[in-house]
Amino acid sequence: MASPSHRRSRRERRTAPVAAVAGAAVVAVALVVSLVMGFRPGGEAGAGEAAATPVAGAEAVASPAVAAPKPSGSSSSSATPPASPSATAGTATPSAGPSAAATSAPARPTADSSRRTSTTGAPLAGRIRPGVDYRGVATSYDAGDGDGACSFGPSDDLMIAAMNTADYETSKACGAHVLVRADNGASVTVRITNECPAPCAPGQLDLSTQAFAKLADLSAGRIAITWSLLSPSTSDTVSIRYKTGSSRYWCGIQALGHRNPLARLEVRTSSGWASLARTEYNYFLSEQGTGCGGAIRITDIHGERLTIDGIALRPEAVQATGVQFAAH
Incomplete structure (x- = not known):
């Protein structure tokens, strides 16, 4: 039996001027022949267009440096988690993990969802793949x-x-x-x-x-x-919670009740969507307060994105969104 201490609590068309031809018949014929040769296929310099090929890929987003403090009451471990692109070591940040007294907010924010399909099934999955x-x-x-x-x-x-x-x-x-x-x-x-x-x-x-x-x-x-x-059947929907100590100057955001594993959480900023780094205690942090209190976008490992508006910046309140990722 494992010891409890092992656990922790994105043509230009060429136009040729048409000159009026006057003069002798020989001169006219010469001009006609010259014009015909000039407009033969291949006679135009630069004929045709270069096609633009779109490049598919993830959105380029800014990821602020974040801290990774332990939740209160957790035990430490000598095991070091593998490197992850969504986590960056930094300085300690405002603390405490969620309290058991978190309450559900009655307000339901509006949400828009956009789905992306992939032949790989789960383009954003990590080590665990469906x-x-x-x-x-x-x-x-x-x-x-x-x-x-x-x-x-x-x-x-x-x-x-x-x-x-x-x-x-x-x-x-x-x-x-x-x-x-x-x-x-x-x-x-x-x-x-x-x-x-x-x-x-x-x-x-x-x-x-x-x-x-x-x-x-x-x-x-x-x-x-x-x-x-x-990817189970469920009648539950995703909820959002801000961490204790969150404000417009620093915040931690968590998604709860998602059907599929979460790959990314972003916040809307004046320059677009910014991806927040994920901590080992499962909050996404905005160290400088970027996007705190604004629209939130979450993406599951299958690439489906849910954009959520209307979440109040109320630390510890569990706020329902009314939306859920698709089953796979």
Whole structure:
């Protein structure tokens, strides 16, 4: 059984002047022949146009340098998460993780969604990709009130798990739904809410005791498993929460209840959309206050974008959006 201390709580047409021809017949014929030769195909210099080919790619966005403080009450680990393009080390920032008393705001902001399809299925996925089976082992831990390194807060649903640090990928796995299958044929679906540092190995899942018990007796301690990413049916919609201490000068933003793993969170600025860096405790930070209190755009690993307006800058308030990513 893993120790609880291993977990942390984007033609120009050529025009030829037409001269009036006067004079002798010989001169006229010569001029006509000259004009005919001049307008033959290939006789125009620079005939034709160069075609412009659009280049497909991600939007270029500014990513401010951010800090990565630990949420209050979390334990430290000697395991170092792998480098991630969405996280940058920096100086300590205003603190505390979400409180259990976060309330839902009744107001529903307007939202527009735009979907992008890709032949690869999940162009923004990290280490964990849909449609792939992963082999590993399952251990168990006392999940307590269900809170963890992802900073989602307490939950009555304890079908949850902690992802090993390599696959946690600086919180990119947070909120992912995973189908876990034991070699004995038993299975359980869990949501990733926590991180399991070393000695948890790549491929390993540390399940809540409640989830582990669905696969085997707790006395087994450690069992072989196969697991894969899900895009479940749900009637829930995405919510947005600003971190404690957020203001127009500094803010942390978190998305909750997303069906598919989140790849990016952006804020609208006077010069366009700016991508915020993601911390290991699953908040996206705007160190200079850029975009705090304005429109927010979130993108899942499949490339679908949801643009959300109307979110008030109210720290700790869970504000519903009324929108959700498509199932895959």
